[in-house]
Amino acid sequence: MRQLKNCYLLQADDGSFCNWPPTPRVLTVSLIGRGLAADKVVELREARTVALEARSRRFAVDVVRMCHSISAASVLGDMARQLRRAANSVAVNHRAVRRARSLKEFAAKLQIVNEEVDEAVYWLEVMVESGLAPNLDFRGLIEEGRELRAIFAAARRTTRTRLSTTRGS
Numbered sequence: 001m002r003q004l005k006n007c008y009l010l011q012a013d014d015g016s017f018c019n020w021p022p023t024p025r026v027l028t029v030s031l032i033g034r035g036l037a038a039d040k041v042v043e044l045r046e047a048r049t050v051a052l053e054a055r056s057r058r059f060a061v062d063v064v065r066m067c068h069s070i071s072a073a074s075v076l077g078d079m080a081r082q083l084r085r086a087a088n089s090v091a092v093n094h095r096a097v098r099r100a101r102s103l104k105e106f107a108a109k110l111q112i113v114n115e116e117v118d119e120a121v122y123w124l125e126v127m128v129e130s131g132l133a134p135n136l137d138f139r140g141l142i143e144e145g146r147e148l149r150a151i152f153a154a155a156r157r158t159t160r161t162r163l164s165t166t167r168g169s
Helices: 044-068 075-098 103-130 139-168
Strands: 002-004 007-011 017-020 026-030 039-043
Touching (some): 044 103, 044 139, 103 139
Antiparallel strands (some): 002 007, 007 017
């Protein structure tokens, strides 16, 4: 937990973030071990984005670790390769979303993230339904993938609304 101007960004054990008090102007985000800058001062509106970037990266890392335990020579290995590519694409393309130069570009890149997370969830579900890896527990990854999919889908809907409002003005 880090403090700046009586504002906190709390990180739970599961990697999720919440802030206290609910409406601070500036937060210091501590992301040591998350692959981002150790201490990053961000505005409130960016705090969720930074946390989501860390969360999408954590999803990719967890998928890579799980895929590492699967034999590359098996049918499951082919699925694991596809899953690994999709999960990493979620994190990489989410970084690209943050660097969009316009709202239109933002919406287009966000759609790519949405498609990639959906593909990752698909491969996880196929691996479970195939029954070829009964010793691996995919539930946490599937749940996280579905949550990320819902978050990115909601962001896409909001962006579409903003685009239509901008065009209508």
